[in-house]
Amino acid sequence: MPEAMPTPTPTPTPMPGPLPAPVIRAVPGAPAAAPSAAAADPGRPAEGNRQGRRRERRGSGVRERRRLETRDRIVDAAAELFAERGFDAVSVVEIAQRAGVVEKTVFNHFPVKEGLVLSADPPMRSALLHAVATRPAGESVAAAAGTFLVRAMTMLGSPEAAEGVAEMARVVRGSRTLQAREREILGEITAALAAQIREETGAGDGAVEPDLTAAAVTALYGRLLELARDRVLAGVTGPALADELRAAGRRGLSLLQFGLAGYAKRR
Template sequence: MTSVARVTRVAHALPVTDPGSPTPAPAEVAPSTTPPSALIRTFPSVNPSADDVPQPSTTSGTAPDPGGSGAPAAEPRRPRAKAGARERRRQETRERIVDAAAELFAERGFDAVSVMEIARRAGVVEKTVFNHFPVKEGLVFDADPPMRAALLDAVRRRPAGESVSAAAGSFVVSVVGLLGSPEAADGVARMAKVIRGSRTLLVREREILGEITDALAALIADETDARSGQLEPWLAAHAVLGLYASLLELARDRVLAGVTGEPLAAELRRRGQRGLSLLQFGLAGYAKRR
């Protein structure tokens, strides 16, 4: 059975965008080898260990002497490898905790599961769970979701002449469109049930959306030198995140109703493009009273 934790990352994280998307996701945060279904979960990523950091190389196999004495530099310390192994064990423990929590949440709901039960199923003590996740909601939502950094980067990297709403809106549409993939369907459905079944998670999700909105508004305000209290940055940011939240809820509704694959992907693209048009061209002609 596919773990809920492995297939719920698109909510507030970073899936790979379509190749033809006008605002491609940054390659460094969306590795092409990772399937969309594995990019939906939202827990914080562990900092890379020292073993993962590229080290300078030389033709002689030794680092140059910065003092110019000609003597070879000292060999790297052995404890670095131990630190790397320790970090890998830490990550493995973290993954076990997330998997155990996801299984229990799917079985009985977020609010009915205790941290002690999660620890017992993961084979660790309760303190270990809290060392990795200081709050229980962290097992479902990342405190600083990759979605925020990716969205802001899409805005910063937009070409000259492209508006914030076009760049951010296109990114949002491409993100949510991946929820229509068959690989994501099972996890999206399970996570929708978990989130919607818990008032605590619903509140936290709204907080996350608010935090991303604030970050986008701050970026727009900084870029446009907006005066304090100026409404335009906040209106633009709320519109973009409103589109995101609406498409996310639509995807959850459809998946829970059994609609997946290309029919869902096509509907999300169609609704997303409609919403994107409203963002770019305004609401003046929408819902006029007759």
């Protein structure tokens, strides 16, 4: 089965950098540069790293700057506590106390506790849908979406991303609540992609192709994310991790593009 990836088409990265630095500051991969971590994590952290957040505040009014500074304190306090004791063992009251605010203030910024780790509207969703919507004529959804995902996930091998990916892995894997929410987010991305495919192709409600295609794409995404977490926790980072993710992604992309007919035939 061929393993060559189709020539990648430039697709804008509407996110701070899917993976330039999934730092635990808000805890899931929050990037700051190219398709890197933010896009790579199903639920991007509520906020990115401190330096990136300071840049975002420049030019804001006094009231808005204060609001964002308060949000930053909450995110940092939560990140520290989650890293120390795990997501499930930390209460919102404790987060508020460490951040120097009242519990209501935390909920004003994050209506649900999970929002401190996983964004309700992860940048990966819009970036993936955009990559599919802007693909050139003649290119399939699987090729466009798969190529985008492989490129984004490979960015998790950047030096800046390693610590964030590891922190995110520990926090999420230590909480059944977050694991369930992450599965929900992947399901929401799958549903959004299936709806876009259905609309574009005019497929009827009974057609299975849009849902199967979307599910295959997000399955590749989820698997590459877990592989990245496994390898980072095992001490593999940088170019070595990027190479592993790229190779695994290309194999997965090959199946997406050319089908499963020739895979794992019984001998």
